[in-house]
Amino acid sequence: MTIRPNNSDTDESFANSSRSKPDNTLQYMINLQKDLKTAADSLRLELLGIHKEIEEIKATVSVLKDSIEYLCDRKALEKPGDDTVGAITSGLDLLQKAPQHLRRTLQVMVQLNSATASQVARRTGKSRSLESDYLNQLERLGILSRKDDTGKHVIFVHERTRSEEADEENEENERNNDEDSTREKIQQMQQTARDARQ
Amino acid sequence: MKIISFHSYKGGTGKTHLSANLATILARKGFKTAILDLDFRGPNLQTLCGIESEVTINDLLFDPDLTGQDILVSFEDQYKIPLFAAFASTDFRKMGDIVRADKKQRQRSLKRILRLRDELSENGFDYTIIDTSPGVQMESIDGLVISDATCLVLKADDFDISGTKSMVTQLYSLLDSKNYVVLNRVVAETCPPEEGVWSSADLKLVEKFEKTIKDEMRMDVITSIPCFCEVAREGSRNIFSLKHPEHPFSQYIEKLGNALLKGL
Ligand SMILES: Nc1ncnc2c1ncn2[C@@H]1O[C@H](COP(=O)(O)OP(=O)(O)OP(=O)(O)O)[C@@H](O)[C@H]1O
Numbered sequence: 001m002t003i004r005p006n007n008s009d010t011d012e013s014f015a016n017s018s019r020s021k022p023d024n025t026l027q028y029m030i031n032l033q034k035d036l037k038t039a040a041d042s043l044r045l046e047l048l049g050i051h052k053e054i055e056e057i058k059a060t061v062s063v064l065k066d067s068i069e070y071l072c073d074r075k076a077l078e079k080p081g082d083d084t085v086g087a088i089t090s091g092l093d094l095l096q097k098a099p100q101h102l103r104r105t106l107q108v109m110v111q112l113n114s115a116t117a118s119q120v121a122r123r124t125g126k127s128r129s130l131e132s133d134y135l136n137q138l139e140r141l142g143i144l145s146r147k148d149d150t151g152k153h154v155i156f157v158h159e160r161t162r163s164e165e166a167d168e169e170n171e172e173n174e175r176n177n178d179e180d181s182t183r184e185k186i187q188q189m190q191q192t193a194r195d196a197r198q
Numbered sequence: 199m200k201i202i203s204f205h206s207y208k209g210g211t212g213k214t215h216l217s218a219n220l221a222t223i224l225a226r227k228g229f230k231t232a233i234l235d236l237d238f239r240g241p242n243l244q245t246l247c248g249i250e251s252e253v254t255i256n257d258l259l260f261d262p263d264l265t266g267q268d269i270l271v272s273f274e275d276q277y278k279i280p281l282f283a284a285f286a287s288t289d290f291r292k293m294g295d296i297v298r299a300d301k302k303q304r305q306r307s308l309k310r311i312l313r314l315r316d317e318l319s320e321n322g323f324d325y326t327i328i329d330t331s332p333g334v335q336m337e338s339i340d341g342l343v344i345s346d347a348t349c350l351v352l353k354a355d356d357f358d359i360s361g362t363k364s365m366v367t368q369l370y371s372l373l374d375s376k377n378y379v380v381l382n383r384v385v386a387e388t389c390p391p392e393e394g395v396w397s398s399a400d401l402k403l404v405e406k407f408e409k410t411i412k413d414e415m416r417m418d419v420i421t422s423i424p425c426f427c428e429v430a431r432e433g434s435r436n437i438f439s440l441k442h443p444e445h446p447f448s449q450y451i452e453k454l455g456n457a458l459l460k461g462l
């Protein structure tokens with residue numbers, strides 16, 4: 001921003017005129033004072049604008065921070081789904097994710113979805129203690145998780161009987177609703193930021 | 199129950215013919231044998247067996263209420279041997295469903311294939327032969343995963359084996375099964391060999407070829423089946439060894455069967 005008197009006189013012309021026309025000096029000073037006042041006003045306005053912009057940026061940053069925190073919290077709470085590391089969705093997964101000695105056990109778990117070591121042992125014909133060890137190994141690999149209340153191992157991705165499928169569908173709907181509410185929440189935050197800007 | 203699958207990198211190597219003929223020969227020996235068509239992309243086992251199956255493996259993969267019993271077709275009455283088959287659907291829509299299957303459906307399919315395996319085993323089947331789609335189709339890999347022996351079928355006139363080689367290094371190295379190469383449609387100077395027996399000069403050629411493949415693939419060549427015009431002529435209309443049990447081709451399949459059973 002440049003502060004310049006409204007009349008077209010330059011500093012040089014002022015110097016010359018002050019020497020030659022003392023009467024005009026007063027008028028010139030009055031004009032200059034006016035001009036300075038106008039300039040100061042516009043400077044103040046401009047500073048106010050900058051201040052407002054800073055406030056808006058602050059509000060946006062705060063919304064972004066809240067959104068990130070909110071999404072991080074959600075992510076931490078998320079149940080393992082189709083995209084978890086442990087998901088076995090094809091024969092290729094069986095081959096790639098589990099070492100050879102655990103594959104038979106894993107195949108049984110893919111079929112049963114949830115089972116105790118004894119149940120697995122009955123299927124594979126191996127001993128319960130061996131299967132228990134294998135299940136623990138699969139758990140350490142992140143392929144299986146343990147149901148806390150029953151001690152049964154559960155495979156991450158689910159596919160079950162019709163009634164269980166229905167349960168799963170409900171869960172899915174809930175998850176979708178949750179996602180909708182996340183979207184709403186973010187939209188609300190964005191609106192707050194817009195309001196702050198106005 | 200033991201499972202033997204036939205697979206290849208490229209199409210048209212003879213997987214379906216070898217599967218069906220091997221299953222027939224095992225059943226003729228008195229073994230209760232099932233053949234599963236897991237070639238959902240280009241099924242032709244139905245044509246080979248001369249039937250049209252209403253309920254197929256495709257239905258089993260999508261309908262949890264179906265069991266192996268619902269999809270198995272028995273040839274016991276027709277051929278007087280304990281031969282059974284489950285087919286892949288030739289219905290365009292159902293073939294499309296397989297191609298479009300999402301992750302969840304893929305997992306269901308794997309689960310149902312595993313269940314079918316257990317069901318066949320519980321029902322006293324001695325052998326299950328699996329015919330697959332060429333290449334690394336997911337359904338083919340599901341079949342390979344449950345196999346005790348895998349036959350990689352190579353057409354002997356196909357000299358570009360770089361693709362096959364990379365599939366072997368990347369996929370076969372992960373498999374739990376015993377893996378063999380079957381050289382099919384082998385051609386030498388006198389072709390087909392008289393009475394199915396190579397002349398000593400031709401035998402040398404064939405052995406040289408087997409050695410090259412063995413060195414390239416780092417897999418054993420379990421057998422080399424000559425190219426027989428009669429087999430090609432009959433095409434995919436019937437199971438050759440059912441109609442011509444004495445033909446050298448049928449004897450080669452018998453030899454293949456014996457070698458496979460010995461290794462299991
Ligand atoms: N040993 C053989 N001698 C002569 N012809 C053969 C022989 N083996 C197979 N064929 C012929 O090769 C053709 C292809 O065989 P087949 O359909 O079994 O191959 P495939 O590997 O199953 O093919 P796709 O990959 O398309 O399923 C058939 O027409 C069959 O008659």
Ligand SMILES: [Mg+2]
Pocket residue numbers: 213214215237240242329
């Ligand atoms: Mg075929």
